[in-house]
Amino acid sequence: MPNDRYLTAPIKPKEQFFKEYGLDTGKRLIMYAPVGDVALIMKENDVDQYVMEILASVDAQVIVRFPPDENVRLVNFNKPATMHIHRPGYAFSNTRFTDREIRRQDDDSLIDQIYYSSVVVTGPTSICLDAAFMGKPVIAVDCYPSARGFFQKVYQYSYSHMKKMLACKGVYYATTKEDMLAGIHRYLKNPATDAEGRTRIREQWFSHADGHAGERVAREIFSVLGR
Secondary structure, eight states: OOHHHHTTOOSSOHHHHHHHTTOOTTSOEEEEEOOOSTTOOSSSOOHHHHHHHHHHTSSSEEEEEOOTTOOOOOSSOOOOTTEEEEOOSEESOSSOTTOEEOOHHHHHHHHHHHHTOSEEEESSSTHHHHHHHTTOOEEEEOOOSSOOOGGGSOGGGGSHHHHHHHTTTOSEEEOSHHHHHHHHHHHHHOTTTTHHHHHHHHHHHOTTOSSOHHHHHHHHHHHHHTO
16 A cells, blocks of 8 residues: 555645546545455455446446456446546456556555545455545445345455454445445535544554655664664
């Protein structure tokens, strides 16, 4: 995570950023980071399209940032004009979506997408931490278009590190469409909601958020080497 540069966000001015993605500077922006096909055990990923269809009904612009090395299954998806789909990363192959590499400009776009968003929506990914680091309201979605068993869901929410993060009460955990919409409207109305929880996340995961983590790691390595 390029968290050191998060401290000096944004990378691009607002007008330039919004123009690049065909967005309106006068309207609020929601960012969605899909779960992706690879992260799910289910044969066909219907989660991301379901969430995108819900977001399409919200009175806001949406930028969907695909995972850099995973595909996101969409079937006859009617993308609204207010939604932009961004596929970060450099592709080495036209046939293998996973054969991609993240560039500096892709890191920069992530920083600006979070910075200029009013709400960040994602699955059980590090985007939750990125958004909390920047003080942005974030919603972790765990909702589905149909009833299903544990292993047909995003089971990663049962991981200990995800439970630890959600326990901080800084990320809104949505398990239904109605819950997700309620969380979005709640944050759009008052972005300061759950700010204390996001502070707890920063304290636990970013205790020295000063942009010098790399220097501290280097000093420890040199001390072990006796330099």
